[in-house]
Amino acid sequence: MKITTWNVNSLKARMPYVTAWIEIAKPDVLCLQETKLKTEAFPFAEFANLGYESVHCGQGQWNGVAILSRVGLENDFHNFDEQSGIPMMETPVDSAGSADSADTTSNSTSQSAAQGTLQNAAEPEARLIWATCGGVRVASAYVPNGRELNHPHYHYKLRWLSCLRAHLDLRESPEAPVVVTGDFNIAPADNDVWDIEAFADNTHVSVPEREKLREVCEWGLNDVFRDRYGHTDGLYTYWDYRAGRFNRREGMRIDYILASAPLSKNLNWIVLDRNARKTWGEDKPSDHAPLTASFEI
């Protein structure tokens, strides 16, 4: 089974690129992040024409996660676990533009999550979706960016990761085949960025968020790309559009496929398609490349 994760940075803008890529790579399961579409605006029919069932959790404008599968797809849920009540995606005590540093401990009420917001701040953001595909439990996750270390959004990021771990504890079993894929917005180790010095006092490399990621993995998930490629430097999944980062080989490895033992011990191969960060004719790339793992099932 071939499983791909890909932050597409707007599916509306990326649809020609994504469909062209699917027809070449033909993954069995494709996890997308940052669709930036409302749930119902997802192009279900176009993907069905390519042979994929799909589920999508979106909000429009920002975030949005989806799972496509050509090996069956069922039983999804998203955002939070209705049974446990764990708030997977409580919106941060945030305010774009307001200069305060709100206390992160209080669960703030809903004034201005993002100004001019269409979204009730009490509503969870569209950052997590699950499905069962061909007997494998699959998650597509879009972890909050964090913005800055002293920003409320950073504390939201940490809480979100705690919720993900709690969610796994309650709803999934590490003895079963489980993959948690997505854009984690964390570089797990120093060689997952091109120059650790450039990230001093920055998000994505800080100790607390790496610790939260470790706690998620300690549930029973393996970073199969790093398992396979060890300490090789210069392997990234994301390159900022700005400053010519891609051409300068200045990227970050922040997208992964985390697999439980029944899958990770049966990894065939894992490929980072750096070529899909390039412009293809008329089609412009996302700032992330797709990562695909093949498991013997």
Place this chain on the structure above:
DNA sequence: ATGGTAGGTGGCCTA
């Protein structure tokens, strides 16, 4: 220390 680009939306936000 800043800015660079790309995507959203609609009088700037997010990444």
